[in-house]
Amino acid sequence: MATITRTTGGLAMNYDANxxxxxxxxxxxxxxxxxxxLRIGQFLAVLRQPQPVLAxxxxxxxILPWATLAVTLLVDLHPGLxxxxxxxACCPGGNLSNVMTHLARGxxxxxxxxxxxxxxxxxxxxxxxxxxxxxxxxxxxxxxAGRLSALQMDRGSILVSVVVLLGLPLVAxxxxxxxxxxxxxxxxxxxxRFSLLAFVVxxxxxxxxxxxxxxxxxxxxxxxxxxxxxxxxxxxxxMARLARQRGxxxxxxxxxxxxxxxxxALGLIFAQFGGEPxxxxxxxxxxxxxxxSxxxxxAFWRNRPLPVGEEALPCAS
Numbered sequence: 001m002a003t004i005t006r007t008t009g010g011l012a013m014n015y016d017a018n019x020x021x022x023x024x025x026x027x028x029x030x031x032x033x034x035x036x037x038l039r040i041g042q043f044l045a046v047l048r049q050p051q052p053v054l055a056x057x058x059x060x061x062x063i064l065p066w067a068t069l070a071v072t073l074l075v076d077l078h079p080g081l082x083x084x085x086x087x088x089a090c091c092p093g094g095n096l097s098n099v100m101t102h103l104a105r106g107x108x109x110x111x112x113x114x115x116x117x118x119x120x121x122x123x124x125x126x127x128x129x130x131x132x133x134x135x136x137x138x139x140x141x142x143x144x145a146g147r148l149s150a151l152q153m154d155r156g157s158i159l160v161s162v163v164v165l166l167g168l169p170l171v172a173x174x175x176x177x178x179x180x181x182x183x184x185x186x187x188x189x190x191x192x193r194f195s196l197l198a199f200v201v202x203x204x205x206x207x208x209x210x211x212x213x214x215x216x217x218x219x220x221x222x223x224x225x226x227x228x229x230x231x232x233x234x235x236x237x238x239m240a241r242l243a244r245q246r247g248x249x250x251x252x253x254x255x256x257x258x259x260x261x262x263x264x265a266l267g268l269i270f271a272q273f274g275g276e277p278x279x280x281x282x283x284x285x286x287x288x289x290x291x292x293s294x295x296x297x298x299a300f301w302r303n304r305p306l307p308v309g310e311e312a313l314p315c316a317s
Contacts, residue, residue, distance in 0.1 A: 033191025035173025055243035069133040079143030080278025090129040092118035097259035100294040104301040106251030225285040232258040247307040262287035
């Protein structure tokens, strides 16, 4: 595999397109395994009660980007770090959140619905939110001047991600689970083990690939990314409570709002920002840390009982 190394301002960040493709294919296999336990009725239930989806989109697509802007106006950070935080906050949810929700015994159908909708909304809202929020931050706006005239979204890649990496594995898994339930029951334990192993590999690969860069910047950048992600977790919980959701729906909303498609952010940074090192650091740390925080949420919720009436929800037991 050819590794593309971009060096900017003395920092080198590895961004390997081939590795990204492999991770995407592995993720598609994980989504297939999760979908073996899903039923059409669960998605119909989401359509009948859209409050959690709407509340989740409000928190993820609007409140988090603009709350991030408010924080960047209050603190004195390097403009590149502020731009990185704003860009990640504007990104949609990632498909890894669906597997995390499944492992945490959350409402996987709700998680997948939120991921698909936020990804489609990102075609318009990501460049709009980023243009507005970065423009309202004077230092970030001045730093950005001359580097980028307008954020150009690769709409094709987002549509491919939604259809190929989420839609097709979802449909295939549900077909196998509904048409051949005995086969699905036999193979599900293997997919669950594969999912847990894959997460370990994802985290290990993300850290090992840029180990020197992480060690050199483990102070401030790591600290602000952890705080930013923690605020997203709190926001997910607050939006769930505001929408009067609990149990499996609350778990899905918290994980979905706190896990953003940082891979998309990193790709945009290299494609359109010249690999600006501070922005790339934020996206890279986010991509690693949200896996860790997601697994911590899984560990917290996995063996905790759901409210009465939700015990029948699919779970990664």
